[in-house]
Amino acid sequence: MQENPELREVGGWFEIEGTWRGGDRYGSGHINQTYVSEFDRAGAVVRYVHQAINQEIFQDVPGLMRNLHRVTSHLRTSASQSESSGRWEVPALVPTREGTFWHRDDAGVCWRTFAFIEGSRTYDVAPGPDIAREAARGFGRFARELADLDPSELVESIPRFHDLEGRLARLRGASVEDPVGRAATVERELEAVWTRVEVADEFRRLWDAGDLPVRVAHNDTKVNNALIDDETGRVVAIIDLDTVMPGTLLFDYGDLVRTATCRAAEDERDLAAVAVDPGLFGAVTQGFIEQVGSVATSAELEHLLLGARFMTLIIGVRFLTDYLEGDRYFRTSRPDQNLDRARTQLALLRSIETSAESLEEEIWDSRRALQGRS
Ligand code: ADP
Ligand code: GN1
Ligand code: MG
Numbered sequence: 001m002q003e004n005p006e007l008r009e010v011g012g013w014f015e016i017e018g019t020w021r022g023g024d025r026y027g028s029g030h031i032n033q034t035y036v037s038e039f040d041r042a043g044a045v046v047r048y049v050h051q052a053i054n055q056e057i058f059q060d061v062p063g064l065m066r067n068l069h070r071v072t073s074h075l076r077t078s079a080s081q082s083e084s085s086g087r088w089e090v091p092a093l094v095p096t097r098e099g100t101f102w103h104r105d106d107a108g109v110c111w112r113t114f115a116f117i118e119g120s121r122t123y124d125v126a127p128g129p130d131i132a133r134e135a136a137r138g139f140g141r142f143a144r145e146l147a148d149l150d151p152s153e154l155v156e157s158i159p160r161f162h163d164l165e166g167r168l169a170r171l172r173g174a175s176v177e178d179p180v181g182r183a184a185t186v187e188r189e190l191e192a193v194w195t196r197v198e199v200a201d202e203f204r205r206l207w208d209a210g211d212l213p214v215r216v217a218h219n220d221t222k223v224n225n226a227l228i229d230d231e232t233g234r235v236v237a238i239i240d241l242d243t244v245m246p247g248t249l250l251f252d253y254g255d256l257v258r259t260a261t262c263r264a265a266e267d268e269r270d271l272a273a274v275a276v277d278p279g280l281f282g283a284v285t286q287g288f289i290e291q292v293g294s295v296a297t298s299a300e301l302e303h304l305l306l307g308a309r310f311m312t313l314i315i316g317v318r319f320l321t322d323y324l325e326g327d328r329y330f331r332t333s334r335p336d337q338n339l340d341r342a343r344t345q346l347a348l349l350r351s352i353e354t355s356a357e358s359l360e361e362e363i364w365d366s367r368r369a370l371q372g373r374s
Contacts (some may be wrong), residue, residue: 007037132261137291171320
């Protein structure tokens with residue numbers, strides 16, 4: 001670890017004891033720039049995560065950081081009251097030497113630092129049902145422990161983040177204006193989206209009827225936002241808390257299904273490999289329902305699969321829009337990556353639709369198993 005000597009300066013802004021040894025880029029998130037620094041503290045190596053917050057996306061950094069502090073404090077209280085004995089950590093912000101939680105550098109970039117949660121790792125694709133179940137248990141526990149935090153205490157760090165109607169309107173605009181001349185290549189994908197707008201209508205009906213309680217939701221429950229213990233394979237922590245804000249339980253279950261029940265990568269080009277895996281789906285559903293069963297309403301549990309269709313469609317729409325707008329939002333590492341990502345979402349959505357009946361049965365089985373236990 002000898003790269004990025006400028007990270008020494010970053011480390012210096014925060015209350016960290018020890019001598020900086022080195023640092024490097026880290027992780028595979030699409031939004032923030034993440035780095036890890038190593039410090040020598042009396043002969044022991046201690047690691048920290050530094051993140052440069054993407055301010056084009058998160059425009060209210062003070063509000064975002066207040067959310068983070070509010071949520072992690074609440075989780076820490078819940079964890080200390082919980083009877084479960086296994087390892088469960090809450091991301092810990094390191095204060096700056098000025099006593100705040102972020103530092104604005106001379107270029108205007110806002111930095112924050114977390115203690116590195118050691119002995120754990122993330123998976124971009126769930127390698128099997130055990131990891132899928134653990135990630136789902138983690139996000140389910142997260143939702144349950146935040147069920148008594150009033151969502152109005154949090155600001156919307158990204159306004160209208162999961163507004164499918166708004167996202168569809170933006171896609172329509174991008175396909176008409178076609179700013180980088182790509183619309184002709186995505187006619188089939190656009191057609192696949194327009195034939196599915198009933199997902200937005202179904203969600204709207206539930207929402208307008210007041211059937212979905214507004215909750216503190218994570219809103220970005222990608223499988224790689226769950227840290228899994230290296231040794232036990234159990235979930236250790238839920239990270240990436242930037243979008244924790246008012247939302248619904250359907251979003252959190254839905255994004256888990258999108259990312260943890262498919263064996264193919266998010267940008268897989270062989271669409272034949274993109275499908276819901278029944279074993280992974282069962283594990284995710286059991287793990288999530290086991291954790292949220294005591295706080296979820298029957299309307300929420302009844303419409304979980306709509307959450308999966310909703311989240312797979314909305315992320316597909318966002319990838320496709322970004323492709324049409326010239327790859328300005330999601331970080332890419334190769335040409336057409338956002339197009340490939342959009343295509344996998346649409347293929348996964350088709351797979352969810354085709355197997356809807358058996359997936360609904362699996363959800364029912366998990367609900368029954370929970371009732372049997374209580
Ligand atoms: P992004 O918003 O870009 O996805 P994340 O907050 O998810 O950023 O962080 C990116 C990666 O950094 C994660 O996937 C994880 O591997 C790692 N990471 C983030 N926070 C921690 C932490 N506290 N301990 C260990 N690893 C972390
Ligand atoms: C982004 O930050 P990351 O990589 O966990 C995005 C999510 C998308 C996801 C798609 C703030 O998540 O909404 O679902 O990419 N986060 C933001 O992979 O837009
Ligand atoms: Mg992430």
